[in-house]
Amino acid sequence: MTIEQNQISVTHTGNGESTAYLRCIVHRKNYLHWYVQKNNGELKRILYIDDNDHSTIYDDGATHNKFVTVWESNVCSLIIKKIMDEDAGTYYCALWYYSIHTDINQQKHSLCKDGSIKKFGTGTRLLVIDQPPKKPEVTILKSSTEDVAKRGFAIYMCNLQNFFPDVIRVVWYVHDNEKEVESEQGDIEHNNSTNTYSLSSWIIVPISDLKMTFTCKYKHDTTKEGWGMKSVSGHEYNLETQKKRSNDMKCNEGLPSFNRMVYRAAQLTYVMLILKSFMYLPVLIFIMNKSKL
Known part of the structure; x- marks a missing residue:
């Protein structure tokens, strides 16, 4: 039933x-x-x-x-x-x-x-009420590639702004099979000047699921008996490139960033001194041999 x-x-x-x-x-x-x-x-x-x-x-x-x-x-x-x-x-x-x-x-x-x-x-x-319904303005924010590489997961946040009335339901689904995903939701915020409302809902996506597409769906007065929706995926994340950058940074992490140029200059100076010493070596040998005679 x-x-x-x-x-x-x-x-x-x-x-x-x-x-x-x-x-x-x-x-x-x-x-x-x-x-x-x-x-x-x-x-x-x-x-x-x-x-x-x-x-x-x-x-x-x-x-x-x-x-x-x-x-x-x-x-x-x-x-x-x-x-x-x-x-x-x-x-x-x-x-x-x-x-x-x-x-x-x-x-x-x-x-x-x-x-x-x-x-x-x-x-x-x-x-x-005399005020007509207003459709939510929906945007999705995502974690940066650096954050995903560091933490091992991404956060997708669905922001619904400037809607009226405040009665709304938000759920997340896996796009391909309509499987509902566990999500978190903030409090509904009221804008007194416009008498509209805003709400955020977010999910945590492990690295293994970044290639999947997730959909933020909402039911509101303006959607009638249907759902409004916006989808997002992590296809653009390039974690291999970010991993290489991280490894390169680890090689230099013992040097303070503000001293790296000085360190490089010292290396060059040291090489020049070695080359210069090789130039004077024949002269020194000649002088030493002459003194023995």
Whole structure:
């Protein structure tokens, strides 16, 4: 039994004229419920749909003038009409059914020990505000070749900047097989002057995986039910060249950098003195022989 809510958030104005469509994808039709959570308060059920005749049964305080449900194949949409400020909140769809098994000996059905199975979607946040959504500006930063050679791994950082609203989900995948990669994430930062948000997420990539392509994927109001993405790889890292440079530097690491020119000059002077001594050697031998005579 699976249930999906692919919209992470939707944004509308609260003038009583707009309508929101919240979608819930289910792969098993049972009694479907819609809940709302406002201001981090308790979950409150709005309605549920009878699996027998697909009729909508409203809970207290909810009416068809505000909420309507529509089935299309395996998608149930909750339609919220005439949106006002008080409609803001996170809306969850849920499957709730009783699992039964057959007693072969007595040929009758009975409830399982847990009594029922409930499964909730991830939720869709309805924001009621006059500011329109703004797409993240995405850039990826990478470790330098020197850092990778020294540490034995690279860091890829996905920066998402100047987006609105602040509801966002970021994940990393291996590009070829859509395998999710363990990642770290910073806090969402708020820019008061523009009323936009920024976020960074990063992964650590060992040298053995540098040839692989990784994708930073994000879900936001501006991506609707899909994902935004940006990919990166380490194909340009030339660690063999960097290793050779490091070895060359190790050969000279005993000499302070500011004395290397002086050391070279001393070497040249020493060679010149040796050559000069060879030039005077015949003269010295002649003088020594003459003195003996």
